[in-house]
Structures are given as C-alpha cells and as structure tokens.
Amino acid sequence: MKKLAIIGASYLQNPLILKAKEMGLETYAFAWKAGDIGEKTADHFYPISIIEKDKILEKCREIDIDGICTISSDLGAVTVGYVANKMGLVGNPPDCIEKSTNKWNMRQAFAQNGDPSPKSIRVTSPADVKNEHFQYPVIVKPADRSGSRGVSKLMSVDGMDSAIEAALDESFSKEALVEEYARGKEYSVEFLSWHGHHHFLAITEKFTTGAPHFIERGHLQPARLSESMREKVAKTVSHALDSLHVQNGASHSELKIDENGTIRIIEIGARMGGDFIGSDMVRMSTGYDFLAGVIEVALGEEPDFDVHKCPGYAGVRFIFAPEDVDAFHKAQELDEIHIVSSEIPDAFDHEVTDSANRYGYFLFKADSLKAAEEVLPKHTLSER
Secondary structure (H helix, E strand, C coil): CCEEEEECCCCCCHHHHHHHHHCCCEEEEECCCCCCCHHHHCCEEECCCCCCHHHHHHHHHHHCCCEEECCCCHHHHHHHHHHHHHHCCCCCCHHHHHHHCCHHHHHHHHHHHCCCCCCEEEECCHHHHCCCCCCCCEEEEECCCCCCCCCEEECCCCCHHHHHHHHHHHCCCCCEEEEECCCCEEEEEEEEEECCEEEEEEEEEEEECCCCCCCEEEEEECCCCCHHHHHHHHHHHHHHHHHCCCCCEEEEEEEEECCCCCEEEEEEECCCCCCCHHHHHHHHHHCCCHHHHHHHHHCCCCCCCCCCCCCCEEEEEEECCHHHHHHHHHHHHCCCEEEEEEECCCCCCCCCCCHHHCCEEEEEEECCHHHHHHHCCCCCHHHC
16 A cells, blocks of 8 residues: 655645545644544554654654655645655655745746736845835735735835734744735746646636735636636746646646736646635546646546546635625525535634635535536626
C-alpha cells in the first residue's frame, strides 16, 4: 500500500484525506493538534505544526512516504515543496515556492516576464510610503496571506498607516504590499500541472463583499464568460504559471477582467483553491476528479487529463447575514437546485471580517444558469 503524507488536518484537508483513502492509500496527516477532523479521519496523525519542515521531513523519511501534498494552504505548500525536494518526490522547485507564496516575489516574476498584474511596492512599516505618491484607489495587503486577511482598499491617503499596520499584523514575514487597484469582475482559474505541462480545468466567477475587504460571498462555476474569453484567460494564466516555475500539482489563480476585456492577474497559488472550488466544484461542473489528480501527481503518476463537461452549474453561497439563510431556504424549494452540503447558523453574533469567520455556507448543483443566479448573491458595485 502506497503512503501519502498530507500537510494539515483541518476541514480544508479532510476531502484530500478521504479521497486518498478511497484510492487505497495509507494516509499520514501532519498538523498542530487542535481537535480537527483530519486527526481522526487520517490513518495516522502526527501533532507537528505544518511550519516545522525539518521535523516533518524526518518523520516522512522514517515512514518512507511515496508522495506528499496539501490543498488550500500556502503554508502547507511551503512544507510540501521542501519535503518533496529533499526526498526526491514529485513537487515544485524551491524558486516556485518562493514566488508563489510571497506576493512581492510573485509581482517581480510577473513584471520580468510580461504577465499583466498590478504595480506595487513592498513596505515593512508605514514610514516606507511617506515619500510615495499613489494614484488612488489602492489595495493594501499582507505579502503572504490568503482568505482576505488584512486586505484594505483606500480611496485616499487617509487610513494608510492603519491599513499598513493591519496588513503587517497578518503577515508572517511582516511585509505588506501597496498596489494599484485592478478594476473589473473577479474570477479564479484552476489548473493541474504535470512536469511543466499545464492543463486547464475550470474558471470560477466570484461574488465578494466589495470594498474595503473583498471577502468572498459566493462562487459560480463555470463562470459567465464567452468561449473566446475563456481561451484568453487560460492562455494568460498558463504563461504566468511558467513565470512562477510551477511544474507539478494544482494551481489556483485569481484575476480580474474589466469591461474592455483586459485581464489583470491578482495572485497565483501553487495549490488547489479553497472554498469548495477545488475539492468539490470542479468535479461537479466538469466531471473531473481534481482531488484524485492532485494525489496522482504527488505519487508520480501521470493523471488522465480528459475533462468531460457535465450539464449544469456548481455554486456555493456563504452565510454572512439572515438574507443568506433566506437564499438557502429558497434553494431548497427550487426543483432545479440540488443542495450538496450545508452549514446553516442558528444565530448571528459577530461581524464577518474575513473568510475564516463566515457563519456557514450551502453548496449546490444547478440544472440551469437561471436557477443558480436566483440563489447566488448579486455583484456589488465595487466588484465592477
């Protein structure tokens, strides 16, 4: 029986654990002990923090693993790359990890290779921008976090110091970016790579809260784009993956498209997207088992990249307020909506400040675009 190491044990990694076990693999999960579901579902659990790369490497050598992977975690991707390279397993090279987990390094790579992305500067304190002149609005964000943590949109210099401090507080490296604001609707793109060949899977349309924090309220897959625009997006992202030296495994790219069809790449992670996008929605909208593909790549097995289109749409709406619960009840009543899973709160007692403290969700498949549109949030003005 082949042995697969999985970095992380939260609900985000649980689909990966379950898929690996379904494929007949022995699973070894590594994470700080916190009572997470993966601690129970994995065949073996080791209470080692995912950032303790050398301790995890030592244990993986002892186990003699056949592959290592993670999903939805930039921190996890760092450790996956480190262990894979040290053990001669399939993964991404060190320079890919450096570029794909630090947004400043990523911006530099994009600039050098002609990939369309916002201009930005790196800061380590508010004093770094005292002599800078920006064209507003601007975005302030941590250099190395995801999930909308520490992200702010500023319409003027007012609030700049506090926005930078908030971003630095969230950053592991204590670095932040101040960058030009890219206008347009937001999308994400899923690819699976094998030895440097990038295979397009799906484009997801995002619904966010808009300014100032852009927390994701829902997703729709496939996105409402023309075939020509889908091809343009796929070509643009594939080139950017080369710029980051992505070689193997999943990637999750976030971008914006304005009313003129101009694409701006916001960021790319060399890992599967979270929020059910990679673990569920790709399979629901295309028929392709993305989780299995990620595992096969980690084990050094070339996946079958034949993506079969399935009729229908996949969607998820996150719970922020009672109106989202109303949408869930509406979805239950529609014949063309099929609820796949849900987590609905009984009460609301806090403000949602990032994706980590949303109240819940409902994931669904829709037989028609019209039905999906009836239960998804509306786009905000600031998303356009």
